[in-house]
Amino acid sequence: MTTTGGAVRHEFEPLPAFQQEAATLLRRVFYLDCLVRRVDPDRTGADLLAEIGLDPAAAQDRSPAGRLERYLDVPTDSVRRALPEWHLSTYASPSTERVRCLPFLLDKLSLIYLPEGTALDRSDLLERTLSDTYPTRGVRADRESVLAPNLQAGRVHAWLASGTPIDAHKTIPAAYENRYRFRDRDNDRLQVAVVLNDREMGDEHSAVAEIYRERAAGLPMDVAVHEQLPTDRLGSVFEATNDFVHYIGHCDEDGFGVPTALSPPVNSPRRGRRRSSSTLVAPTTRGSTWSSAGPSRGQ
Numbered sequence: 001m002t003t004t005g006g007a008v009r010h011e012f013e014p015l016p017a018f019q020q021e022a023a024t025l026l027r028r029v030f031y032l033d034c035l036v037r038r039v040d041p042d043r044t045g046a047d048l049l050a051e052i053g054l055d056p057a058a059a060q061d062r063s064p065a066g067r068l069e070r071y072l073d074v075p076t077d078s079v080r081r082a083l084p085e086w087h088l089s090t091y092a093s094p095s096t097e098r099v100r101c102l103p104f105l106l107d108k109l110s111l112i113y114l115p116e117g118t119a120l121d122r123s124d125l126l127e128r129t130l131s132d133t134y135p136t137r138g139v140r141a142d143r144e145s146v147l148a149p150n151l152q153a154g155r156v157h158a159w160l161a162s163g164t165p166i167d168a169h170k171t172i173p174a175a176y177e178n179r180y181r182f183r184d185r186d187n188d189r190l191q192v193a194v195v196l197n198d199r200e201m202g203d204e205h206s207a208v209a210e211i212y213r214e215r216a217a218g219l220p221m222d223v224a225v226h227e228q229l230p231t232d233r234l235g236s237v238f239e240a241t242n243d244f245v246h247y248i249g250h251c252d253e254d255g256f257g258v259p260t261a262l263s264p265p266v267n268s269p270r271r272g273r274r275r276s277s278s279t280l281v282a283p284t285t286r287g288s289t290w291s292s293a294g295p296s297r298g299q
Contacts, residue, residue: 003065010072016114023111023153024076027083030109032071036060052078089154091115093161097173101160104176115161117149124148190221191242195229197249197258205248212246228259 001010010025012018035045036059049056052074059067089111092098105112149165151157157168164170192212196205205227212223226237234256237245247256 003068005065007063007065008069008072019113020152023086023089023113024080026109026111027086027153028074028076028079029068029071031083032074032079033067036067048079048082086111086154088156088158089113089152090158090160091149091165091168098160101173101176104180110158111152111154113152115149115159115163117147117163117165119145119147119163120166188220190219190244191240192216192221192223192244192246193226193237193240193242194223194246195226195234195237195248197227197229197234197247197256199228201248208246208248231258234258 001012002008012021032054035049036054036056038045038056054070054074059070062070088108090105091113092101092105093115102112145163147163147165149157149159149168151167157165159165159168159170160172194205194209194212196202209223209225212221215221216223226233229237249256
C-alpha cells in the first residue's frame with residue numbers, strides 16, 4: 001500500500017494472512033481517526049489517546065496521508081482491546097461475477113474475507129435446526145450445500161459465495177444492484193411489514209411488533225402489522241416496496257405457511273417436507289438480500 005506522493009509505504013503479507021491484516025488495519029485506522037476528530041460515542045477516547053501518545057490537535061493538522069502514517073506507528077496491541085465491534089463482514093468468492101460487488105461493499109465499509117466453512121451432514125443440520133429458529137438465511141439451497149462458515153470479526157455476516165450458510169445472510173450480486181436502483185427514492189422512511197400467520201406464535205409476534213413500534217417512534221420508519229394473510233395477500237406484501245418483511249410462521253421448501261395451505265416460494269419446486277416454525281426477516285424490493293424461500297418478485 002502506497003499513498004499519493006509516497007509518504008506511506010506499507011507491505012501486507014500474502015493471502016491468507018492479507019485478509020486479516022487488511023481488516024485489522026481498517027478497523028484501527030478508522031477508530032483512531034474517529035478519536036482524533038472527537039467522534040467517540042463511548043467517551044473513552046481521551047484516555048486511550050493519552051495512553052498511546054497520540055496528540056489529536058497535531059494529528060488534525062496533518063494531511064490524510066500524514067494521519068495514516070501516524071496511525072501506523074501506533075502498536076496494534078495498544079488499540080486492539082478498545083476497538084468497537086465492526087458492523088459488517090462479507091465473505092466473498094474471488095470470482096469475475098462477484099468482483100462487481102466490491103464498490104457496494106466498500107461503500108458499506110465491510111470487512112472482506114475469503115469464504116471458508118464446513119459442510120453440514122444431515123445429523124448436524126437436524127441438530128442445529130432444532131436448536132435454532134431457522135438454520136439458514138438467504139436463498140433456498142439443497143441440504144447438501146448448507147455449511148457452517150468460519151466467521152471473523154463482525155456483528156452481521158454476509159455470504160457472497162456458493163453454498164448456504166448458517167448464522168449469515170446469503171446474498172448475490174443482483175441484490176446489491178437492485179438496492180442501488182432505489183438509492184434516490186422519494187420517500188426515505190423505512191417501510192417494515194410484520195406478518196403473523198401462525199396464532200401459536202402470537203407471543204413472539206406481539207414482542208416483535210412492540211419492538212418495531214418502539215424503535216419507529218424515534219426513527220424514520222413506518223411499521224405495518226398483518227395477521228393471517230392468505231396466499232394472494234402475502235404475495236402482495238412481498239411485492240410491495242417494503243424495506244423489510246418480518247414473517248412469523250411456518251416456512252420450509254414447500255413455501256410460507258398461510259391460514260389454509262402453504263404459499264409456494266418463487267422458483268422453488270414443491271417437496272413433501274415437515275413444516276417448522278420460522279421467523280424470517282426478508283428485505284424485499286428495495287432490500288439488498290434475498291429471503292430464505294427465494295427472491296422477492298420485485299427483484
